[in-house]
Amino acid sequence: xxxxxxxxxxxxxxxxxxxxxxxxxxxxxxxxxxxxxxxxxxxxxxxxxxxxxxxxxxxxxxxxxxxxxxxxxxxxxxxxxxxxxxxxxxxxxxxxxxxxxxxxxxxxxxxxxxxxxxxxxxxxxxxxxxxxxxxxxxxxxxxxxxxxxxxxxxxxxxxxxxxxxxxxxxxxxxxxxxxxxxxxxxxxxxxxxxxxxxxxxxxxxxxxxxxxxxxxxxxxxxxx
Amino acid sequence: xxxxxxxxxxxxxxxxxxxxxxxxxxxxxxxxxxxxxxxxxxxxxxxxxxxxxxxxxxxxxxxxxxxxxxxxxxxxxxxxxxxxxxxxxxxxxxxxxxxxxxxxxxxxxxxxxxxxxxxxxxxxxxxxxxxxxxxxxxxxxxxxxxxxxxxxxxxxxxxxxxxxxxxxxxxxxxxxxxxxxxxxxxxxxxxxxxxxxxxxxxxxxxxxxxxxxxxxxxxxxxxxxxxxxxxxxxxxxxxxxxxxxxxxxxxxxxxxxxxxxxxxxxxxxxxxxxxxxxxxxxxxxxxxxxxxxxxxxxxxxxxxxxxxxxxxxxxxxxxxxxxxxxxxxxxxxxxxxxxxxxxxxxxxxxxxxxxxxxxxxxxxxxxxxxxxxxxxxxxxxxxxxxxxxxxxxxxxxxxxxxxxxxxxxxxxxxxxxxxxxxxxxxxxx
Numbered sequence: 001x002x003x004x005x006x007x008x009x010x011x012x013x014x015x016x017x018x019x020x021x022x023x024x025x026x027x028x029x030x031x032x033x034x035x036x037x038x039x040x041x042x043x044x045x046x047x048x049x050x051x052x053x054x055x056x057x058x059x060x061x062x063x064x065x066x067x068x069x070x071x072x073x074x075x076x077x078x079x080x081x082x083x084x085x086x087x088x089x090x091x092x093x094x095x096x097x098x099x100x101x102x103x104x105x106x107x108x109x110x111x112x113x114x115x116x117x118x119x120x121x122x123x124x125x126x127x128x129x130x131x132x133x134x135x136x137x138x139x140x141x142x143x144x145x146x147x148x149x150x151x152x153x154x155x156x157x158x159x160x161x162x163x164x165x166x167x168x169x170x171x172x173x174x175x176x177x178x179x180x181x182x183x184x185x186x187x188x189x190x191x192x193x194x195x196x197x198x199x200x201x202x203x204x205x206x207x208x209x210x211x212x213x214x215x216x217x218x219x220x221x222x223x224x
Numbered sequence: 225x226x227x228x229x230x231x232x233x234x235x236x237x238x239x240x241x242x243x244x245x246x247x248x249x250x251x252x253x254x255x256x257x258x259x260x261x262x263x264x265x266x267x268x269x270x271x272x273x274x275x276x277x278x279x280x281x282x283x284x285x286x287x288x289x290x291x292x293x294x295x296x297x298x299x300x301x302x303x304x305x306x307x308x309x310x311x312x313x314x315x316x317x318x319x320x321x322x323x324x325x326x327x328x329x330x331x332x333x334x335x336x337x338x339x340x341x342x343x344x345x346x347x348x349x350x351x352x353x354x355x356x357x358x359x360x361x362x363x364x365x366x367x368x369x370x371x372x373x374x375x376x377x378x379x380x381x382x383x384x385x386x387x388x389x390x391x392x393x394x395x396x397x398x399x400x401x402x403x404x405x406x407x408x409x410x411x412x413x414x415x416x417x418x419x420x421x422x423x424x425x426x427x428x429x430x431x432x433x434x435x436x437x438x439x440x441x442x443x444x445x446x447x448x449x450x451x452x453x454x455x456x457x458x459x460x461x462x463x464x465x466x467x468x469x470x471x472x473x474x475x476x477x478x479x480x481x482x483x484x485x486x487x488x489x490x491x492x493x494x495x496x497x498x499x500x501x502x503x504x505x506x507x508x509x510x511x512x513x514x515x516x517x518x519x520x521x522x523x524x525x526x527x528x529x530x531x532x533x534x535x536x537x538x539x540x541x542x543x544x545x546x547x548x549x550x551x552x553x554x555x556x557x558x559x560x561x562x563x564x565x566x567x568x569x570x571x572x573x574x575x576x577x578x579x580x581x582x583x584x585x586x587x588x589x590x591x592x593x594x595x596x597x598x599x600x601x602x603x604x605x606x607x608x609x610x611x612x613x614x615x616x617x618x619x620x621x622x623x624x625x626x627x628x629x630x631x632x633x634x635x636x637x638x639x640x641x642x643x644x645x646x647x648x649x650x651x652x653x
Binding site: 070076079080082083084086087088089090091092096100101102105 | 544546562565566569570572574575576577578579580581595598599602603605606609610
């Protein structure tokens with residue numbers, strides 16, 4: 001069992017942010033979960049991408065869906081890459097970045113694969129739905145059957161996706177499952193309006209056992 | 225690299241340039257924010273590159289406290305030093321003169337060709353001295369606007385500048401929003417903080433305390449308040465560095481000494497650096513101009529009169545902003561820029577913000593050439609694309625060819641050259 005059983009992680013991690021010299025006309029091969037995020041967002045809306053990394057998703061949305069896109073990104077290399085792509089991005093952490101925006105400044109606020117790394121996930125989710133009409137969130141799922149077996153069989157925690165370091169060297173992350181996430185949404189009065197599941201980079205159509213079969217989930221959220 | 229080589233063979237230099245002068249308010253005097261009037265008013269300016277057919281490729285560069293209109297190139301073949309932002313202005317550089325028409329204007333109140341306290345008052349035939357009215361950043365920008373009107377430019381593609389230049393940039397965005405498409409305030413602030421006012425006042429007090437200052441009336445005396453001005457500049461230089469950059473540049477090293485002399489000469493390298501820069505400043509700058517310009521900076525508070533910075537940017541919604549700060553700048557700390565970004569976000573403006581990692585302190589905006597070139601160049605590329613800015617006319621075939629070849633885009637990796645940039649910056653903030 002390897003970390004590869006889960007999707008590659010947050011665009012704001014140093015590994016992704018280091019890819020800064022992306023030529024403008026680079027062929028667009030979106031990460032699978034980002035492709036799903038892009039599908040869920042309609043054309044010509046206003047989008048805020050939190051932890052937008054090198055701007056891969058935003059540039060795709062601007063070019064193919066003609067959205068009005070903005071980003072917040074922590075790394076200098078990420079911001080430089082975004083400016084290179086012609087995007088408007090603010091450097092900063094999500095808390096201070098989100099707080100500045102008036103209510104409903106955006107139609108959609110996106111958070112892809114970053115939730116496990118946030119210390120105050122609930123606050124960020126509520127802030128996303130204050131600033132945006134809707135939120136699109138993609139999460140890695142530690143409820144995936146292989147992760148469960150790994151813990152059961154080897155007694156080791158399934159490693160955080162795309163983090164080569166052991167837990168005692170990696171940035172803090174919180175393992176949670178699709179069921180955990182759904183429960184969190186109920187508690188904070190957030191409705192899941194759309195749900196898409198992926199297993200190892202491929203979209204899967206599941207009615208039951210999604211928490212067992214999906215490696216990544218993408219949700220569209222709204223306030224109740 | 226010798227200067228002759230730099231000038232004659234460097235394809236990224238704008239070459240030999242000459243200042244131009246524009247005079248207005250010859251009949252109707254120019255009304256200042258203070259209520260006082262001034263006239264006639266002359267502004268010195270330089271331009272690099274060519275204006276395109278629809279005059280849509282003009283960039284305005286705003287200089288800092290002690291800067292001049294000479295932002296790029298050389299004034300003569302013997303000229304030792306290029307303009308103050310030569311690293312970023314020229315063919316293929318961040319402000320690419322192959323594509324853009326770059327304008328730099330000496331501010332009102334300065335001593336580099338624009339009307340200031342050292343200019344002759346036509347009413348008396350003598351230098352203004354302290355009878356020169358106090359000017360503000362707003363007045364400086366309105367004087368710049370007169371020239372932009374005169375040049376027939378409806379909208380500037382971009383206004384960019386660092387430090388006090390950044391204040392002018394923000395003034396353009398807040399109060400002349402219809403005349404700019406984008407702005408780049410670098411290492412700047414929307415209001416001069418009490419600490420900045422305090423440093424300004426120490427500099428002014430040093431000048432007042434010099435007996436040669438004589439209440440600003442020294443132009444015919446043969447003796448200038450050089451000692452006072454030098455101390456003012458030394459204080460300034462301390463604030464442009466950071467503790468880390470002082471460690472890096474000077475440490476506790478002694479200047480041409482093996483051991484302590486136990487006497488009151490400048491023994492440490494940092495002392496002789498300050499002394500040298502203080503003294504050389506007196507050869508190129510006017511003490512009264514120093515008083516007027518620092519005073520103008522102290523009055524700068526863009527949140528007034530409403531008290532809300534976001535309200536001041538209400539008309540700036542259509543402007544694209546690139547706000548840049550530097551992590552080790554304690555004179556204009558990053559949170560000053562973040563306040564601007566917050567206000568712009570509330571106002572609904574299109575803003576890009578980066579806090580560049582640097583140990584160079586406030587000087588960083590002139591020294592972080594590589595990152596700045598990438599950032600500013602990309603931002604201008606986007607503007608040119610989105611605004612469909614046409615290339616200037618009358619471009620020769622050779623020039624077009626040079627444009628089509630991907631250049632190093634101002635990238636500098638020669639350490640000797642970088643060292644030269646660092647020393648260049650010491651006289652331009």
